Amino acid sequence: YFDNAKIFKVPGRRYPVDIYYTKAPEADYVLASVITTLQIHVTQPPGDVLVFLTGQEEIETATEMIQQRISGLGTKISELI
Secondary structure, three states, rough: OOOOOOOOOOOOOOOOOOOOOOOOOOOHHHHHHHHHHHHHHHHHHOOOOOOOOOHHHHHHHHHHHHHHHHHHHHHOOOOOO
């Protein structure tokens, strides 16, 4: 099936992950992901946030929305890396 492809085992570490879901479907899930990301950023200890979107256009849109919202808050919010 895989043309006798070799199997590689890559050692690594596992990190604890919290998964958040909405209670109901979102009409604008990109906006909802931006708002949720910023809420996590300001209310939780430092760490990473991973958001799954369906394509490059949505990723670029979310990135722009986050940058716009962050710039509007000035020093009220810590820097995103």
